[in-house]
Amino acid sequence: MPQARLIDGKAIAAALRGEIATEVAGIRAASGKVPGLHVVLVGDDPASRVYVASKEKLAVEVGMNSVAHRLPAETTQAALLAKLAELNADDAVDGILVQLPLPKHLDTAAVIDAIDPAKDVDGLHPINAGRLAGGKIDPEQLLVPCTPLGSMLLLKSVLPALAGLEAVVIGRSELVGRPVAQLLLQADCTVTIAHSRTRDLAAVVRRADIVVAAVGRPGFVRGEWIKPGATVIDVGINRLPDGKLTGDVAFAEAAEIAGAITPVPGGVGPMTIACLLRNTLTAFKARRG
Numbered sequence: 339m340p341q342a343r344l345i346d347g348k349a350i351a352a353a354l355r356g357e358i359a360t361e362v363a364g365i366r367a368a369s370g371k372v373p374g375l376h377v378v379l380v381g382d383d384p385a386s387r388v389y390v391a392s393k394e395k396l397a398v399e400v401g402m403n404s405v406a407h408r409l410p411a412e413t414t415q416a417a418l419l420a421k422l423a424e425l426n427a428d429d430a431v432d433g434i435l436v437q438l439p440l441p442k443h444l445d446t447a448a449v450i451d452a453i454d455p456a457k458d459v460d461g462l463h464p465i466n467a468g469r470l471a472g473g474k475i476d477p478e479q480l481l482v483p484c485t486p487l488g489s490m491l492l493l494k495s496v497l498p499a500l501a502g503l504e505a506v507v508i509g510r511s512e513l514v515g516r517p518v519a520q521l522l523l524q525a526d527c528t529v530t531i532a533h534s535r536t537r538d539l540a541a542v543v544r545r546a547d548i549v550v551a552a553v554g555r556p557g558f559v560r561g562e563w564i565k566p567g568a569t570v571i572d573v574g575i576n577r578l579p580d581g582k583l584t585g586d587v588a589f590a591e592a593a594e595i596a597g598a599i600t601p602v603p604g605g606v607g608p609m610t611i612a613c614l615l616r617n618t619l620t621a622f623k624a625r626r627g
């Protein structure tokens with residue numbers, strides 16, 4: 339039996355989407371305008387198709403204008419950049435997200451650089467990443483990557499006072515590890531970023547009041563690494579050979595020791611799209627609000 343409190347990402351994400359829907363309805367009533375989210379999918383990666391369909395559906399549910407641009411796998415760099423230029427120039431487009439990973443022949447960094455930073459609802463443009471790293475702007479006003487933002491909202495749901503806590507982030511990716519570390523730092527945590535070359539990872543994790551696991555390896559973080567009472571945010575979404583989804587943390591073990599833990603599925607996963615919608619609303623308000 340898990341002793342840890344379960345952090346219900348599904349419920350917290352649904353509540354956030356409800357708040358966004360209310361705000362969008364208010365904007366529509368007052369101005370006749372609604373935020374527009376445009377998702378660009380190149381090729382037919384099955385997982386990406388599913389994610390894009392969910393983003394489209396949930397954006398409609400909160401009352402936004404939602405458009406998916408499905409481009410063929412052989413789309414050229416020039417054609418993709420032309421599509422982004424068109425979306426950048428269209429005032430009705432508030433948020434642009436290019437679903438990753440892109441087919442190998444495309445230059446992902448150049449594609450992200452081509453998105454108007456004011457419409458970069460993924461928070462991946464170097465200007466947005468730099469603003470976050472600068473630490474001078476309230477993250478609420480920034481376009482911050484969606485999974486890190488969702489992870490922080492889950493963390494704050496159980497730990498309202500983060501200042502001074504030891505946080506260990508396992509993983510240093512551009513999409514999750516680095517931005518989540520910046521957000522924890524902004525919240526006055528003492529932050530360690532661990533990675534594949536970290537020595538004695540177990541000892542590093544044992545110091546942590548907060549563990550954020552973003553490594554992409556099923557069950558990699560063991561229960562005995564967790565400090566009793568720590569809060570564990572599991573960002574991993576790994577598909578096992580039997581088709582089941584599992585996280586980066588050995589859940590049954592960790593739940594015996596942690597104070598609070600996110601399940602997989604039903605933890606961080608549902609927060610990602612809810613935060614994408616929140617970023618789209620943030621971008622709308624900054625551009626046209």
Ligand code: GUN
Nearest residue numbers: 435436437438439460484
């Ligand atoms: N693919 C998996 N996660 C993400 C994400 O957060 N943003 C984008 N653009 N692509 C993804």
